[in-house]
Amino acid sequence: MxxxxxxxxxxxxxxxxxxxxxxxxxxxxxxxxxxxxxxxxxxxxxxxPAEFQEALSRHAADTTPRLHSYMPNAGYPPVREKVAGFISKEYGVPLDSGKVLMTVGAGGALNVALKSLINHGDYILCPSPYFMEYQFYCDNHGGVLNAVPTGPDFLPNIERLAEEIGPRTAALIINFPNNPTGTVYTQEYLDRLGEMLSVKSRENNRTIYLISDEPYRKIVYGEVEPGSVFKAYPHSMIATSYSKDLSIPGERIGWLAIHPEAEDAENLVNAAILCNRILGYVNAPALMQRVVGDLQGISxxxxxxxxxxxxxxxxxxxxxxxxxxxxxxxxxxxxxxxxxxxxxxxxxxxxxxxxxxxxxxxxxxxxxxxxxxxxxxxxxxxxxxxxxxxxxx
Ligand SMILES: Cc1ncc(COP(=O)(O)O)c(C=O)c1O
Missing domain, CATH: 3.90.1150.10 (Aspartate Aminotransferase, domain 1)
Known part of the structure; x- marks a missing residue:
């Protein structure tokens, strides 16, 4: 075979x-x-949205010489700048463009984050139910997904998650608004989660990173306001895409953002940029970077x-x-x-x-x-x- x-x-x-x-x-x-x-x-x-078609036509018509050349692996600097501006406002923590990496969708962002963090045999915690690809993404990089069932309200039980954390736990992946349950995590909830992660990181003498997968962040109905992981916990990263909110999943465009105060933030960014390259993505799709750069906040x-x-x-x-x-x-x-x-x-x-x-x-x-x-x-x-x-x- x-x-x-x-x-x-x-x-x-x-x-x-x-x-x-x-x-x-x-x-x-x-x-x-x-x-x-x-x-x-x-x-x-x-x-x-109409703004997408307009930006796409405009950028597609651009004949600037060498526009289609290789670029920095992290993406176009002006696009990262615009995305960093959006993140600073949306998540309430000032972020410079050096902490933003343009990615091949949220899937690409998650793979880059996991490859950067996992040592062979590490555990990645995740509340269940969950987006099944996580299991394969962790395995891609030698990690093992440890899925912890949520209660009937689908909110991960913080004490239950804490019990699962040990010295080989590298990260916790959360996803909200959640696929498949539609649950949205509030700021109050994320603050409590961040507090627990700080305590467990100290106890285990190993920083547990929080990876928040948020491609549905703009698809909310006004009853529960989504909180900011950046406000809740410094060792956090956000993985997301424009797949769902701009209805362009086939275009494979998203980003990964790293909290400016994350442990080893500078190295982590460089690791993520390297992983984006050596996973074979090299960089996120060029035309789409230029297009979404102009569409910050639109959905x-x-x-x-x-x-x-x-x-x-x-x-x-x-x-x-x-x-x-x-x-x-x-x-x-x-x-x-x-x-x-x-x-x-x-x-x-x-x-x-x-x-x-x-x-x-x-x-x-x-x-x-x-x-x-x-x-x-x-x-x-x-x-x-x-x-x-x-x-x-
Ligand atoms: C929770 C979740 N994360 C990540 C992804 C992957 O998103 P993308 O298509 O941007 O890679 C999806 C796609 O369905 C998803 O539901």
Whole structure:
């Protein structure tokens, strides 16, 4: 067998989301696109904002000589400057552009951060449910993901996380607004988390870095304001992208920012820049850097996602599902009626409704609905959701 054993086994257990996507494609071929209600992928269905098209046309028309040459591995200095300005305002901590690295999406930012920090065999803590790629990203760099279940409110229990921290814990990854639950962490919560990390870092004589993955930060509905990890804990970094809020996941553009007072901040930045290069990314996509540089603070119309959220919540609430209304993201993570997420997802498939079982996010007994779809799809799914709930009552 030519393929590495590790990759073969990863292929076997890899993504439930992809699996649902593939069975969805089959259903669509059989019944037609309009008759399959596909809530399986977090692929934003809104068009990018008009400002994006305008900036893209303008930068694409630029004929400055050698514009397409290699650049510093961290990205264009003027773009890093603009991003640092945005971060300073948004996160309430002044940051210079030297602490910002332009990346190949949030996925690229996370890989760069993890490669910079992990010694072989280190543990990376993460509350579950979680975005499954974390497991593979940690493994890419010789680390082991230690997923710690959250309670029914999906807020990571700080004492429970503290119990898991030992001398081989390199970092904690958090993600909010959260995929798959939509939970948003407040400043008060992050402050308590930061306090715990400071205590445990002292106890273990090893700084635990906090990596906050925030690609959904602008997709919030006004009920809970997202806090700032930079205000809560100095040894923190933020990984994010423009994938979700500008609806451009295919363009692969994001950034990694390192707190100016993080332990070894200067070296850490240089490590991250090196990792960006030697992971083969070299630098983030050039044209997209120039485009997003001009779009700081801009996002797709979140009111549209709010309307979709309210529609799907009404449908599920009326049918009798149990769930927490998400304060952000375009995901809903209801309890699987009867408790078996796989059976519920299969029953929904019979109704041509595609969702992802909670076990695809490290949490059985729930399922994920990605409501970044047309209103008509949400409306047309109501009968199927009702039918399935009745089967499990
Ligand atoms: C929580 C989370 N982190 C990271 C990513 C990766 O984002 P990107 O496409 O910008 O790499 C995703 C994508 O779905 C995500 O849901």
């Amino acid at each position: 030519a393929i590495s054993r590790k990759i073969l086994s990863t292929m076997e257990k890899s993504s439930w989301i992809r699996r649902m996507f593939e069975s969805g494609a089959k259903l669509k071929a059989e019944y037609g696109n309009d008759n399959v209600f596909d809530f399986s992928l977090g692929n934003p269905n809104l068009d990018p 797709a119309d979140v009111d549209i996602y709010r309307r979709k959220r309210d529609m799907i919540c009404d449908i599920l609430g009326n049918a009798g599902y149990e769930f927490t209304k998400p304060a952000g993201t375009f995901y809903l993570f209801p309890k699987a009626p009867g408790g078996d997420d796989l059976r519920v997802v299969q029953a929904l498939q019979q109704e041509r409704i595609l969702t992802v079982p909670g076990r695809g996010f490290g949490r059985e007994g729930y399922f994920r609905i990605a409501f970044c779809v047309e209103d008509a799809v949400i409306e047309a799914s109501a009968a199927g959701f009702k039918t399935v709930l009745r089967q499990f009552k």
